Amino acid sequence: MENINKLIKGISVFLLYILVPYVLNMFLPSITESTVIELLYRFIFMFLLLLLFVLIYKDDIIRDIKAFKEKPSRVIKTSIIYFLCLIGGIMVISSLIYLVYPDFSYTNSGLIDSLFEENFFIMIIYVFFLTLFTEQIVFRKVFRDIIKNKYFFIIFSGLIYGIFQIGYVVSDVNDLLTVIPFAYAGMILSSSMEKTDNIITPCLVYMFYDLFLLSGILMGI
Amino acid sequence: MKKNLNLLITFLLIIISIGVLVSKVSSSIEENKDVKTKVLSKTNDNFTKTETENEVIYEIIDDDLTYSWTFDKNDDLKNALKDNMEIDMDLKLDIVPNIQDDYLSSMVSNDDLLVIKFSHHGEIPTKAKITLDVNDKYKNGERLYLYYLNEEEEQIEYIDKGLEVKNGKVEFTIEHCSNYFLTGSIVQEAVNNPKNINLIIIVMVVVIIVLIASTLFQNKK
Numbered sequence: 001m002e003n004i005n006k007l008i009k010g011i012s013v014f015l016l017y018i019l020v021p022y023v024l025n026m027f028l029p030s031i032t033e034s035t036v037i038e039l040l041y042r043f044i045f046m047f048l049l050l051l052l053f054v055l056i057y058k059d060d061i062i063r064d065i066k067a068f069k070e071k072p073s074r075v076i077k078t079s080i081i082y083f084l085c086l087i088g089g090i091m092v093i094s095s096l097i098y099l100v101y102p103d104f105s106y107t108n109s110g111l112i113d114s115l116f117e118e119n120f121f122i123m124i125i126y127v128f129f130l131t132l133f134t135e136q137i138v139f140r141k142v143f144r145d146i147i148k149n150k151y152f153f154i155i156f157s158g159l160i161y162g163i164f165q166i167g168y169v170v171s172d173v174n175d176l177l178t179v180i181p182f183a184y185a186g187m188i189l190s191s192s193m194e195k196t197d198n199i200i201t202p203c204l205v206y207m208f209y210d211l212f213l214l215s216g217i218l219m220g221i
Numbered sequence: 222m223k224k225n226l227n228l229l230i231t232f233l234l235i236i237i238s239i240g241v242l243v244s245k246v247s248s249s250i251e252e253n254k255d256v257k258t259k260v261l262s263k264t265n266d267n268f269t270k271t272e273t274e275n276e277v278i279y280e281i282i283d284d285d286l287t288y289s290w291t292f293d294k295n296d297d298l299k300n301a302l303k304d305n306m307e308i309d310m311d312l313k314l315d316i317v318p319n320i321q322d323d324y325l326s327s328m329v330s331n332d333d334l335l336v337i338k339f340s341h342h343g344e345i346p347t348k349a350k351i352t353l354d355v356n357d358k359y360k361n362g363e364r365l366y367l368y369y370l371n372e373e374e375e376q377i378e379y380i381d382k383g384l385e386v387k388n389g390k391v392e393f394t395i396e397h398c399s400n401y402f403l404t405g406s407i408v409q410e411a412v413n414n415p416k417n418i419n420l421i422i423i424v425m426v427v428v429i430i431v432l433i434a435s436t437l438f439q440n441k442k
Contacts, residue, residue, distance in 0.1 A: 003436045003439050003440055004436065004440075006436070007432060007433065007436040010432055011429055011432060011433075014425075014428060014429070014432075015425070018421065018425060022421075142432075143432075146432045146435050146436055147431070147432070147435045148435065148439055149435075156431060160424065160428055163420075163424055164424075174383060175383075
């Protein structure tokens, strides 16, 4: 019965994660022409969604926070190691892709860059807070609760995470290649959660990675 | 668990209600949309013809608007040149930064359109690569969609995607001249769109099947 409960919870969270942004994409562009207001609406709805996810997994999250407070060094140390694996791996994978396919560019990078340029602070909160926690709950917590085999969990959740990062559109080689580094990132985040059995670990890895990218943006790289 | 499910159902109902309400409001907003447009002048055209080993390039500077046509040196082009294509065919085009007419605005809900109107209408002797300065409208790195406005069939037709803005310019290939438009996001109303929705459904179904199968497998154990 406990497994069935986890399955219902997991599928509900996963479906909401897909449906809410889809509904927002349908109606937000038509109610305002301002990108900032649109982003703010999106932010509010996604915040409510995250709140709902946290409520659903409230007990587990409280347990993880307590475990982190008891032994923070283990989680932080693991996060740093996995963050370094993430950075190194992404660099190697990207270089290999550029070698094979010189015209490669990340499918959604242009759009994200322009959003950052126009709405820097909203995007920082959006990425550092909302995306960070929501994605860890959906792709890590939901999948880990249901899939017991650790290798299958890491590979499957990473692959699905990779596909979701390209905005569901796969129509050319570039889109397909973009899945690879993101899927790798997903696998690293899932592995970090598997290692410590604590959702705070992938959150920290993701946060370190965001800080790394942010420093790049601020330095104009 | 019951409490969480109730909360989930309530949230879903709210989202669906808002979606229905806003889509109705948005359709009335779209009908009344009045976007100021700037049509660039076609006077004082400055043509430059450059021939390379494999290509013939016509660069046109038309006041603020710079664009070029590139034709491959193939048999089709040779035949066309014999038929004085240069004289018969008008290479001018206009760009309109936003939705100009009610006709297009009633068909497309995207608000970041760049409409491209070719002076010549109809078939061209061979494929032509158009390079267009879009610096004022889109940022470098943005990836654009190209659509054809088929006025006879009264429909929008998907032509190409992933057109990256490089150095303020975008390149695309056409086989006939008419009215086209660029946009940063997919036009849901268009025909022949890349199969993005199908991919979402496929991924969603795969994830749900895997999660259910994992649960059943666990229960059996």
